[in-house]
Amino acid sequence: MSTPTRVRAARKSPAERADDIARAARDLALEQGLAAVTLRAVAASAGVAPALVAHYVPSMETLIARTFQAVVSAEIIEIEALLATVEGPRVQLGALIRTVLDGTRDDVTVVWVEAWALGRRNETLARAVREEMDAWQAVLRGVIAAGVRTGDFETDDAAGVAWQLLGMVDGLNAQALVRWGDTGGRAALTLHAVEGMLGLSRGALG
Amino acid sequence: MSTPTRVRAARKSPAERADDIARAARDLALEQGLAAVTLRAVAASAGVAPALVAHYVPSMETLIARTFQAVVSAEIIEIEALLATVEGPRVQLGALIRTVLDGTRDDVTVVWVEAWALGRRNETLARAVREEMDAWQAVLRGVIAAGVRTGDFETDDAAGVAWQLLGMVDGLNAQALVRWGDTGGRAALTLHAVEGMLGLSRGALG
DNA sequence: GGAATTATTGACCGTTTGATCAATAATGTG
DNA sequence: CACATTATTGATCAAACGGTCAATAATTCC
Numbered sequence A, B: 001m002s003t004p005t006r007v008r009a010a011r012k013s014p015a016e017r018a019d020d021i022a023r024a025a026r027d028l029a030l031e032q033g034l035a036a037v038t039l040r041a042v043a044a045s046a047g048v049a050p051a052l053v054a055h056y057v058p059s060m061e062t063l064i065a066r067t068f069q070a071v072v073s074a075e076i077i078e079i080e081a082l083l084a085t086v087e088g089p090r091v092q093l094g095a096l097i098r099t100v101l102d103g104t105r106d107d108v109t110v111v112w113v114e115a116w117a118l119g120r121r122n123e124t125l126a127r128a129v130r131e132e133m134d135a136w137q138a139v140l141r142g143v144i145a146a147g148v149r150t151g152d153f154e155t156d157d158a159a160g161v162a163w164q165l166l167g168m169v170d171g172l173n174a175q176a177l178v179r180w181g182d183t184g185g186r187a188a189l190t191l192h193a194v195e196g197m198l199g200l201s202r203g204a205l206g
Numbered sequence C: 001g002g003a004a005t006t007a008t009t010g011a012c013c014g015t016t017t018g019a020t021c022a023a024t025a026a027t028g029t030g
Numbered sequence D: 001c002a003c004a005t006t007a008t009t010g011a012t013c014a015a016a017c018g019g020t021c022a023a024t025a026a027t028t029c030c
Helices: A014-032 A039-046 A050-056 A060-085 A089-100 A106-118 A123-150 A158-178 A186-197 B014-032 B039-046 B050-056 B060-085 B089-100 B106-118 B123-150 B158-178 B186-197
Strands: none
Touching: A014 A039, A014 A050, A014 A060, A014 A106, A039 A050, A060 A089, A060 A106, A060 A123, A089 A123, A089 A158, A089 A186, A106 A123, A106 A158, A106 B106, A106 B158, A123 A158, A123 B158, A158 A186, A158 B106, A158 B123, A158 B158, A158 B186, A186 B158, A186 B186, B014 B039, B014 B050, B014 B060, B014 B106, B039 B050, B060 B089, B060 B106, B060 B123, B089 B123, B089 B158, B089 B186, B106 B123, B106 B158, B123 B158, B158 B186
16 A cells, blocks of 8 residues: 655646646546546646645636536537538538537536536536537537528528537437447437428438 | 524334435425435435434435436326327327427426436436436337337337437437527427438428 | 333534645746 | 745645434333
């Protein structure tokens, strides 16, 4: 048994240290969920004393909210990059759905699910959740609205369909967290579902 | 300031007391979420000493799992009763979706969302979540399979569609928890989505 | 009525959480 | 080199958690 001593952390500039802490929190959230982002766990992961984390962050409530935001906004940027690589609303929407449901983002899904739960007791986090949901919906709405303009899609409520699709995807991913396996048909079925919402014939997106 | 003293609880039969405690836990879960189901909170709500709750329950982990199961299985029974009041797979599926998405079950949705999150650190709860998801899926699958037999629906994967619909509904309800309002179009859009998955023409369910 | 049974409780314990603050040690500046 | 600045830390606190156990009080039984 070696007591897990900790050497004194090398002195760094406040900017650099703040970055270390933010990164440690982000890693913890992705590996063990938002609930694992505690003062002591972040300190241990960053290799500093717990008091230093408290010194660099106004409160754990806000650190958790910021961490959530960092994880999710990174995902949104990733998706926007994906959309830029393909052309045409139908292809874009298909690629988006297939990517988001490919089952390789369980770590981000855990962050989402825990954010919904923790947000009920952390108003700062709840605000961040609403912001990021708005951002996600805006991306989906953009693709759908573009498709309506080009005549690819048919709906008079692009915003509503975007919310609907976002909810569907979140629910399916949350479900996959508990019921591993069976992720095969999800994307195909979701595409059919979206076809139904956008007045497309069966297979128009697949 | 009156210190919240507590009178000694009247002596009851073990069965009755166990019921009191289960009911107190259930009420707490519906009013404040599963995370509020703590030893002390349940004791306070039941009007007994914390030690008595510990005496009647093997562990808080299992009390939380049982409470989740009580809340959710009651909802499933309610839905099965609803299905018995109408006839024909299309009408049944429509009624089911409209009911589940009518926005009056936020309390149950909170229990679901917190169960997904807490289940990651409570294996007993995780098992209960899987069981209840299976039960829910079985209900949906029953309606869908019946529709396939009667020729109302068209799919070769009733089980898959059932899982898909369950995920969609859960996601939409979780979303409504954060983004209140706008619950108007959800049912209609969901019906169109299901039409897409079941090879139906637009409006066949609405 | 007295004794055995048992439902109930208060007083604890150990752990984990977020947070504060005086003390310490490293840096940079004159 | 001496000194001011400041990044970092150990010690400590209060609150909340699940859980244990001997003592107490109500009931039942003979």
